[in-house]
Amino acid sequence: MAEVEVTALGHRGDGIALLDGGRVFVPGSLPGELVRGTVRAGRMGRPEVLRPADARVPPRCPHTGACGGCQLQHASDAFVAGWKRELVRAALVRAGLEAQLPDGRNWPMAVSPPRSRRRAVLSLRRGAAGIEAGFLARAGTALAPIERCEVLHPDILAALPVLRALGGVGLGPSGAARAHVIRSETGLDVDIRDAPPLGRRAMAEAGRIAAGAGLARLTWAGEPVIVARTPEIWLGRARVVPPPGGFLQATAEGEAALTGFVAQHCEGARRIADLFAGCGTFALSLSHRATLHAVEQDAAALEALEAGWRRTGGLKPLTVEGRNLLARPLGTDELAGFDAVVMDPPRAGARAQAGELARSTVPLILSVSCDPASFARDARILVDGSYRMGPILIVDQFRWSARVEIAAVFRRDAGSGAAR
Numbered sequence: 301m302a303e304v305e306v307t308a309l310g311h312r313g314d315g316i317a318l319l320d321g322g323r324v325f326v327p328g329s330l331p332g333e334l335v336r337g338t339v340r341a342g343r344m345g346r347p348e349v350l351r352p353a354d355a356r357v358p359p360r361c362p363h364t365g366a367c368g369g370c371q372l373q374h375a376s377d378a379f380v381a382g383w384k385r386e387l388v389r390a391a392l393v394r395a396g397l398e399a400q401l402p403d404g405r406n407w408p409m410a411v412s413p414p415r416s417r418r419r420a421v422l423s424l425r426r427g428a429a430g431i432e433a434g435f436l437a438r439a440g441t442a443l444a445p446i447e448r449c450e451v452l453h454p455d456i457l458a459a460l461p462v463l464r465a466l467g468g469v470g471l472g473p474s475g476a477a478r479a480h481v482i483r484s485e486t487g488l489d490v491d492i493r494d495a496p497p498l499g500r501r502a503m504a505e506a507g508r509i510a511a512g513a514g515l516a517r518l519t520w521a522g523e524p525v526i527v528a529r530t531p532e533i534w535l536g537r538a539r540v541v542p543p544p545g546g547f548l549q550a551t552a553e554g555e556a557a558l559t560g561f562v563a564q565h566c567e568g569a570r571r572i573a574d575l576f577a578g579c580g581t582f583a584l585s586l587s588h589r590a591t592l593h594a595v596e597q598d599a600a601a602l603e604a605l606e607a608g609w610r611r612t613g614g615l616k617p618l619t620v621e622g623r624n625l626l627a628r629p630l631g632t633d634e635l636a637g638f639d640a641v642v643m644d645p646p647r648a649g650a651r652a653q654a655g656e657l658a659r660s661t662v663p664l665i666l667s668v669s670c671d672p673a674s675f676a677r678d679a680r681i682l683v684d685g686s687y688r689m690g691p692i693l694i695v696d697q698f699r700w701s702a703r704v705e706i707a708a709v710f711r712r713d714a715g716s717g718a719a720r
Contacts, residue, residue, distance in 0.1 A: 302344070303336045309383055311672075313371030313702035317344075327438060328365060328374055330355055343439075355379035360414070360450045367444040369435040369451060370700035381409055384704040385694055391672035395680040400689045410557030412550075412697040417451045418483040419548045422460075424467035424492075425476045431467035433460050433479070443476075451699055455483050462513040463490070469506045470495045470520070480545035484531035487516030491544035495520070519544040536585035537615065540608035543600035547578050554697025554705070559585040561693045561707045562642055562666045566590070569639035569664065575625055575653060580605035582642045582668075587615040593638075597624045629653035632660045640664040649674025651681065658685025665710040675706050682710045 304317035306329045315329030319339060326344045329335050334351035337344040349356070359365075359373035372380050385407055392401055425432050425443045434446040449457050463479045470492060471477060477495035481488060490510070498506060498520050507526040510518035518525040522544045532539045533548065536559075542548060549555035562582055566572060569590055574583040577594035579601045586592060587609060596602045602620050609618045623630075625645070629652045635641065641662050643650055647670055657665055658681050665682060669675035679689055687710040695705040 301336055302339050303334065303350070304344075306331055306333045306335060311387060311702060327371070330375055330379070362448060363434075363444060363446050366437060367435050367446060368438040369449070371438075371702050372700045373450070375700075377411070380700065381411065381696070384696055385409065387704055388672045388675075388692070388694060388706055391676035392679065395676035397676065397679060397683060397689065400683060402690060402692075407692050407694050409694040409696060410554065412553040412699060414450050414699060415452065415454055415457075416551045416553055417456070417697075418453050418552060419550050420452055420456055420481050422463060422479045422481065423476065424463060424471065424479055424495075426467065426471050426474060431464040431471065433463045433467070453483050455488060456481050459488055459490070459513065459515075462509060462515070465509045466490070466492060466506055466518075467495075469502050469509065470498055472496060482531065482533075482542060482546070482548060484516055484533050484542070485539070486529040486532055487514060489517045489531035489542065489544070490515055491519045491522060493521055493545060497521070498525070517544075533579075535580045535608060537588055538580065538584045538608035538612040540579050540584065540604050542579055543598075543604055546601055546604065549581060549697065551697040554695050555581060557693065557695050557697075558582075558668060558705070558707055562586070562668070565666060565691075565709045566640050566642070566664070571637060571639050573630070573635070573638045573641045575630065575641060575643040576645045576650070577602070577605060577620075578644070580608060582644065582666075583618065584608060584612075584615075586642075587618050589616065590639075591616050592618045593621065594618065595621045595623050595625060595630065597622065597626075625650065625653050627652075629656045631656055635660040635662050638662050640666065642666045642668070644668040645674075645678075647671045647674065649678050651678060654678040654681040658682050658687070661712075663712050666707065667710060668705070668707045670703065670705045672704065672706065675708075679708065679710070686713045687711060688713055 304319050306315035306317050308316045310316050315326035317324045324339055326335055326347050330353040332353045335347040337347040355376045357376050364373045422433050423443050432445040434444045437444040478493045480491040510526050516529040516531045517527045572590045572592055574594045577583050577596040583592045583594040606620050693707040
């Protein structure tokens, strides 16, 4: 048994302590706490807290510690907010952007309420007692079954028995699958992935279960099993039918914060490019007041975006382009003429596209990111191309997790022109 004092919190939410000159990761701890436990491979298992920090609070969820969905339920809201702001600030400082930063403690932050998550990927596995549904455990690949959740919208939580029943139909003796669930305006949209194909009888049984549970749509590996009601979501003024398993912002509140920030700072822009556009979160929220060009690699998402725009009256012209921007970013000649560019790349960021933007004449860039490190790297590229960063918005739509999202404005310095 080792006794150590936690000195910091790592970027994944685990406490960090020193032992015999090396680092030890302590899950479920906070800076300043004295903890005791057995250390194996640099990690303390089941730490006993001997001296709690002032920021420690009782976890809200009975699955805390086993479930890997949350890492910080033992920390106060004020602590989590400060820590997530610091994650972003520290990443920008490491990128050499400290001179560009306002006081990080005062950055505005939009926090989604508990039980508001409208999109989730749940794991299904056949265990000794039948089908289990939940999230992956804190460490490893084991499944942590859940009955309660402080993050999921109650409508998704209430569907756990339905997901288990669907797993019972489609999973073999040692089978596993993932259930992509979206809470749409018309009901739950469920897509089962990584499971064996359904035979005719199994498909009929899965459809019966879905219909009995009132699901809007059930798809199996993207193929329809039953569509009782077309699943729809509002993106701006458009009603969009997301593709099975499609990407949406995790909470409606988080989406509203991000689109509101982007719209506020795009005021006056008449021609906007939306890069990594997905189903149209930003393009459709801006298309009532500006001409849009939406670029996205996923053909199904792009089709959903364009169809939603076509069904909605009173919107400005919109064009779409299927393109892998990571491999083939828009060049400076293609960017010419846009008043603003919005980009929301995947977690790895958009190094190549940031480089093209840095050499462009685009006066305004709105960068949205779900990873502080890749955001800071791309921000450095833009600043080196004579853009100035700020304001910044922090968005926490993954309550009690180590994840954080950032939106920031980049304006080209007056008179700088394109970088060479």
